[in-house]
Amino acid sequence: MLEELDVKNFALIDSAHIDLKNGFTVLSGETGAGKSILIGSLVFLLGGKSGMELIRSGCHEALVAGTFSVESQAARDWLSDRGIEIEENSIMLRRVIRDTGKTSSWIGSVPVTKADVVDFASYLVDIHGQHEQQSLMKISEHRRYLDIYAGITDEVSAFSDLYNQLVSKRRAMDHFYSTEAERKHKVEMLTFAVNEIDDARLKPNEDTELESEENRLASFEKLY
Secondary structure, X not given: OEEEEEEEEEOOEEEEEEEOOOOOOOOOOOOOOOHHHHHHHHHHHOOOOOOHHHEOOOOXXXXXXXXXEOOOHHHHXXXXXXOOOOEOOEEEEEEEEEOOOOEXXXXXXXXXXXXXXXXXXXXXXXXXXXXXXXXXXXXXHHHHXXXXXXXXXXXXXXXXXXXXXXXXXXXXXXXXXXXXXXXXXXXXXXXXXXXXXXXXXXXXXXXXXXXXXXXXXHOHHHHO
16 A cells, blocks of 8 residues: 655656555545656555656656555565565555656665566555556466455465475476586596597607608708
8 A cells, every 4th residue: 555655857747645544445636736747656666667758847757655554465576576676555656757768766775777667566556547457467467356355365475485495395306417418528538638638649848859750841942
């Protein structure tokens, strides 16, 4: 759930702070009051399209930051997998666009890509507009909704942990076998090299003698 939203130099907004409380929240106002701009800033924060036209006139960058309570176990797992810590069950997302056209994003204090923001945001917010929705149209999210409806999220989480352990052990086993195969191949190559050296019956200083012979033969016509 979105707890706070801060917007600076975004479109027509100089600076705005919205503190949201538990329960149903409605943004109301006359046409042109800035409701769509606030929604647009939230869309931008969650990985939406960016452009320099979003920067307030006369400014060099626009910033949007939002604090979200993280209630979903899937969202917590997503953060944990990437080493991002949650503070007091909340996490802050920040996104900046500069007048160079470049954007930067952070989840907590960790810099992330736009793709990471979009992926994580699917656990936090659904935006429904004309022909516009996020996770409801993501096939990868449908199973999660079914699990929640069936009340088996804990069982699914436990199964996922076991499956991840199995995948990890399979990788370790594959690495062991590949390492053993590489070792055998290296032994064969080195054995072949040793046999070639033995068969050549090399003598001390033979390389110097051969080099002198090569130089002499190369000047054969001159010597003749």
